[in-house]
Structures are given as C-alpha cells and as structure tokens.
Amino acid sequence: MASATKRACDACHRRKVRCNGQQSCGNCSQAGLACTYDAIPQKKGPKGSRAKVISELRLKEHQKKADHRRQDSTHNYGSPASSPSPPTSSGPLTRELVDGCTDFYFAQLYPTMPIMQNEQLWALVAEMDTSVEAYCLLCSFCAFMLIQPGVETKVGQTMEPLVGSCSRTSLGRRLLDEALRKRKSCDYIENPSVNTVITSFFLFGCFFALDKHNTAWFHLREATTLAQIIGMQEEKMYTTGTHLATMSMRRLFWLLFVTERAYALQKHRPLTLHATINLPSVAEDPSKPIAGFIHLVNLYRPFDDTFVGLWNKSRTDCSTLWLAHLQTQLSQALPAVLDGTETQAADLRASQHWLRTIVWQLSITNNFLSSTSSDSSMTFGYPIEIAKDLVAVTSQLSRRSMEVHGVGLIEKIFDVACTLIDVMSCVPMESQNFSVGPQDYLNHLVHLISTLRGGRSRYLPLLITKISDTLPPHMAASITQPMVPIKVEQSPEIPFLQHYDSSETHSSNTSSPYSTPPFLHYYPPS
Secondary structure (H helix, E strand, C coil): CCCCCCCCCHHHHHHCCCCCCCCCCHHHHHHCCCCCCCCCCCCCCCCCCHHHHHHHHHHHHHHCCHHHHHCCCCCCCCCCCCCCCCCCCCCCCCHHHHHHHHHHHHHHHCCCCCCCCHHHHHHHHHHCCCCHHHHHHHHHHHHHHHHCCCCCEECCEECHHHHCCCCHHHHHHHHHHHHHHHHCCCCCCCCCCHHHHHHHHHHHHHHHHCCCHHHHHHHHHHHHHHHHHHCCCCHHHHCCCCHHHHHHHHHHHHHHHHHHHHHHHHHCCCCCCCCCCCCCCHHHCCCCCCHHHHHHHHHHCCCCHHHHHHHCCCCCCCCHHHHHHHHHHHHCCCCCCECCCHHHHHHHHHHHHHHHHHHHHHHHHCCCCCCCCCCHHHCCCHHHHHHHHHHHHHCCCCHHHHHCCCHHHHHHHHHHHHHHHHHHHHCCCCCCCCCCCHHHHHHHHHHHHHHCCCHHHHCHHHHHHHHHHHCCHHHHHHHHCCCCCCCCCCCCCCCCECCCCCCCCCCCCCCCCCCCCCCCCCCCCC
C-alpha cells in the first residue's frame, strides 16, 4: 500500500481542495490527472476558480501528449497534423464550457454512450485552437449536451456561469451552427477519422432533439457511411492501435448500430450496419462497467434486415411462430436484476417495452393476432400487459434518471401509451371493481409524460388529443383530469433493478453508457 504524505499533491494544492496524500490521490484519480508531489511549497495566495484550475491542469497535461497522439493517424482521436484554417478564439466554445459538459457527460450520459474517455477529450481540448477537426467535435459535443432537455447542472456546480445570459438551448444552437460552419473548411469526407464519425453522431443527436428529423437522418447516415469508409465494420480494424483507441472505436460502432436500428424502426428507413464485429468486453475497463451497454446492443440485435424489411413492407415472409419467438426473446433479454446505474436501467427497460410494442404492431399488421391464442403476446390485449410492466418500472425510477435521456425516452413512453389507447378503444374492458387496470396505466403514463422535462410541451397535447378522439367521452374525461401516478407492484421474486439512492451524487466512476441512443423515435398518433 502506498504511504501517505503530509502535504497535498501538486494538483490538489493548485485546485485548493483537500488531498488524502496518497499516490495517486482520490481527487486526481477521479479527475483523470497525474498525481505528483514535485512543487516546492510556497506561501498561500488568493483563492481562484476551481473549475478553471482543473481545466488548466488537464490542458497542460495533455498538451505534452498531443504530438505523440497525432502519430497514430488511423485510430487517432486528435486531428491530422495539417489542419486548414485554425479555429478562432472568438467563437462560442470555451474551455470552461467543455469542462462543464465533460463532467455532465461522465456523470450521466457515459453509461449510454461510452465512446469517449477523459484522456481523449482533453487531448482534443489541447488541440482545439489549432485543429478544425478537434474544434468541430468539441462544438458538437457541447451543443448536444446543452440542447438535451435533461441537462440541468454539472457535477457540484450549476452551468449558469458558463452559459451566461443566453439560454442553454440558444447557446447549444450557436455551437451547432459553429460546428457546421467550421466543418466546411476541412475535407472530412475524403479524409475521415474516428473524430469525424463522432462529430456526425453528435450532430444527429442535436437535430433529433430539435425535432428536425430529415437533417437528423442525414447526419446519422453520414456517421454510418464515414464509419464504413474507415472500415469500422471489419474486425481486423481493431487489431492495431492503442487499447484505448480500439476500445472506444468498437463501442462507437455498436452505438451507431443501436441508434440506426432504433431510428430505422421509427422512420421506416433501411439499415447499413450489421453485427460484423465482436461485442465490447465487460473486462476491458473494470473501473467503468459497460454491462448495461452490452445489454442494449443485445436488445436490438434481433431487429435485423429481415425484421426491418417486414416493417418497411419490402418483405412478406413473416410467420406467427417467428414473431412469438421474438417476443419471448425480448421478454427474457434482460436479467431480473440489472447491475448498473439507474440511468442505464431507465433506458434499458423503456427500450425493452417499446420494442415489445413494435413487434406487436407488426403482428397485428400481418393479421396474426387472436383473442383465443394461448400465447398472450399474440392476443389483442397484449399492449395492456406491456403498459403494466412499463408502469411498474417507471414508478420505481427517479425523474432525473429518465430525463437525462432526453426526448428519446419520452417518445418510447408516448408510443406505448398511444398503442394502449388504440387497444382500449376496441378491446372490451372487463369490470375492474377496485383493481388496477388499463385506465389506471394510461393515467400513469399521461402523468409521467406531463412531468418529464420536454414532455409537457411537445407530447402531452398530442396524447390528450388522441385520447379525446379515440376513447369514449366519459373515459377520456377521467383520464385528462389532474391525476396522481399509481404504483404497480412487481412480482417479489423478479425485482427489476438493484436498489438505487436517487439522491446520490453520480460521478464518472459510478455512472457511465447508454440517449438511447438517446434519441430514438417519434410516432404521431394515428
């Protein structure tokens, strides 16, 4: 065991924070800084901004490594050595803003999109004044963080001082425009890199959150095309380069894989990526477990060209047995207890029940349902069971764990609710007496959408309109009135996730991958 010293390390002394005196100390380990005791003790000076200090420390550390990173051109997360038209310092992107967005990313979003590591991000910061590629990636990265409705604060500090007088969304739009403008000055299409793929992915996320789906689809297809040009779909691509670079690139491929499939189901688009490489390993980064990310990939793997072809009506070779088997796969795809973060659990469970709804919709389209089927997934009332399971999950989750996924998760809940409304309008409802039933599930989902950030303004009016137009007046009136959410108890032998303290402080060590991809789909009421 390393012996403790009697003074603070250089980084803790510079940041004016308490140090445990170990090598390496806890603060440096969490911030991704080198822990040294080289500085000569001096008299105390005036206190400064801790956020600014840590940004400076990271910058100095990674500036020393920038030249070495450029040598690994194939897997490099820095930009090419010759970068045209260096970015100007007068733009909206600042190192303090990058620092705040980075803290939020590792505390909340890394579990759903584990494609960037501390070292890679701060290598980009070291190059942002000289590399257009690094500058554009950081602009799109920060724009994505600010435009998402679930972004509230950075860890330990509000982001208000970093944003200034304008709103987060306004600053996010400025950064988005800046990334698009500066990107025109480099030939990223003819000379793509992993960085250009990540930039296109974040641009997709921005336009998805802004409800500009044609532009969002363009940038998602751009990201998958650039990934294929690089060769990310070939396993041999991952046999060279540093462990950090290949690990992150593999995760990026699977993130694009999941995102494309989810968006293809939403917008009836074709697929370009297939399961041609190995999955990430749970053991490759023990400090940041990615089991939840791998579960998400496995949820979407069955939705291949065959299913998408049937969904898009370009194929007709569908069968009741095949769809029933797929429903069984989805029901058993996740373990009874998820060992991960609460944000991961929210995304995984919502995705699971949304996909069950998608398969049921394909079943009814092909006239495979029957009121007398012994398989409940092949009956007309199956969406009631799905809604019950979704209510049971969401009643145990904190609002924050759901809001962090932005509109993508809200849209999944919205689609399940719309399907439930359609079923309630045509399937005879048994007398419930005092038991919980479909009307209660719908009440809960309406209340949930109305309380989640981004749900009330965009999705609640659509849902209320569908209720009024579809359900009998007396039932619609009772649902659209102010309501109290219900709790549906799950079977005690099948808990859906481990106990979470919703008030706990999340850090990059406790949370980590999967905005739906965070941004999955939009289904207007039929």
